[in-house]
Amino acid sequence: MSRFQIKVPATSANLGPGFDSVGIALSKYVTLDCEPAEAWYFSVPEEDRPYIPSGKSNLIYKTALFTAEALGFDSLPPTHVEMTNDVPIARGLGSSSTAVVGGIELADRLLNLELSRYEKFKIACDIEGHPDNVGPAIFGGIMVSNYDGEQLDYVPFTDGMEQLTWLAIIPDYHLETEKARGLLPVEIDYKEAVNNSGSANVLVAALATKNWALAGRMMQSDQWHQPYRQVLIPGFSSFKEVLEKEGSLGHYISGAGPTTVALFDEWNDGKEARLKETLSDFKVEPLHVNLSGVQTLVPASEK
Ligand SMILES: Nc1ncnc2c1ncn2[C@@H]1O[C@H](COP(=O)(O)OP(=O)(O)OP(=O)(O)O)[C@@H](O)[C@H]1O
Numbered sequence: 001m002s003r004f005q006i007k008v009p010a011t012s013a014n015l016g017p018g019f020d021s022v023g024i025a026l027s028k029y030v031t032l033d034c035e036p037a038e039a040w041y042f043s044v045p046e047e048d049r050p051y052i053p054s055g056k057s058n059l060i061y062k063t064a065l066f067t068a069e070a071l072g073f074d075s076l077p078p079t080h081v082e083m084t085n086d087v088p089i090a091r092g093l094g095s096s097s098t099a100v101v102g103g104i105e106l107a108d109r110l111l112n113l114e115l116s117r118y119e120k121f122k123i124a125c126d127i128e129g130h131p132d133n134v135g136p137a138i139f140g141g142i143m144v145s146n147y148d149g150e151q152l153d154y155v156p157f158t159d160g161m162e163q164l165t166w167l168a169i170i171p172d173y174h175l176e177t178e179k180a181r182g183l184l185p186v187e188i189d190y191k192e193a194v195n196n197s198g199s200a201n202v203l204v205a206a207l208a209t210k211n212w213a214l215a216g217r218m219m220q221s222d223q224w225h226q227p228y229r230q231v232l233i234p235g236f237s238s239f240k241e242v243l244e245k246e247g248s249l250g251h252y253i254s255g256a257g258p259t260t261v262a263l264f265d266e267w268n269d270g271k272e273a274r275l276k277e278t279l280s281d282f283k284v285e286p287l288h289v290n291l292s293g294v295q296t297l298v299p300a301s302e303k
């Protein structure tokens with residue numbers, strides 16, 4: 001085995017009413033530089049060490065082993081994985097998906113599995129439970145998908161996405177997905193569900209036909225999860241006025257939160273400077289679509 005590098009994009013899930021079903025890959029990355037070693041070891045950036053273990057309890061390793069075992073192998077060649085992480089942990093930008101998708105890619109490479117993207121997606125869904133983050137992290141672009149525990153149906157699309165800016169408004173605290181899911185109701189009224197499903201359908205049709213203004217409006221119409229989760233995001237109710245003043249088409253809680261993402265079809269330095277000043281309690285980062293999904297790169301000297 002030679003040295004190689006795996007690069008996995010961040011993702012933003014739900015996009016409002018596309019709950020557990022719609023997601024986009026964005027221009028922030030976890031990079032894993034891998035080389036043969038005597039024993040498994042993950043070099044984790046200092047600020048992430050309280051949350052990401054360096055040994056075999058690391059989610060990347062656990063996922064790689066799960067993948068290997070699912071394919072009939074009982075071990076993986078020991079590897080030193082040096083992680084560079086630009087995807088903040090537990091902020092709603094798909095950090096756990098970067099680990100899951102990175103782990104599958106790692107097993108694929110170490111054991112020459114040559115899994116298809118569909119096979120990787122299926123394994124990732126079995127681990128993550130829902131497809132909306134792992135799908136775009138594997139394929140890039142926007143992914144619309146459904147997984148019922150057995151059947152995985154999906155439609156990726158990328159057309160026209162490059163022109164959009166997805167502004168991430170990132171608080172400086174963690175919110176674990178498990179906690180944010182714990183706030184959701186067990187049941188929902190039939191009429192309300194029909195209405196929510198209608199909003200999600202219009203969201204997807206608007207994205208597919210590049211009707212960005214309508215897509216933005218639908219992002220804000222969500223009633224599946226945002227009304228229940230807003231309480232965990234101080235300041236969320238004040239974003240609308242601030243963002244609309246700068247021409248935002250709509251905004252939503254990214255994944256399980258606490259990051260909010262706002263959609264812009266026109267972006268410039270002036271908007272960025274003003275929003276950074278107004279939203280100074282948050283890290284404000286303009287992001288763009290990632291079109292490739294996860295990639296493995298082998299240095300020319302190792303080929
Ligand atoms: N690079 C990584 N390597 C290993 N484990 C990671 C990595 N990044 C995240 N994790 C694991 O995933 C957990 C965070 O997952 P969680 O689902 O709560 O948040 P998220 O994926 O960032 O948010 P969301 O799913 O809403 O987008 C961390 O506590 C850690 O256990």
Ligand SMILES: N[C@@H](CCO)C(=O)O
Nearest residue numbers: 013019020177255256
């Ligand atoms: N769809 C998921 C994304 C976070 O993993 C949620 O909102 O809980």
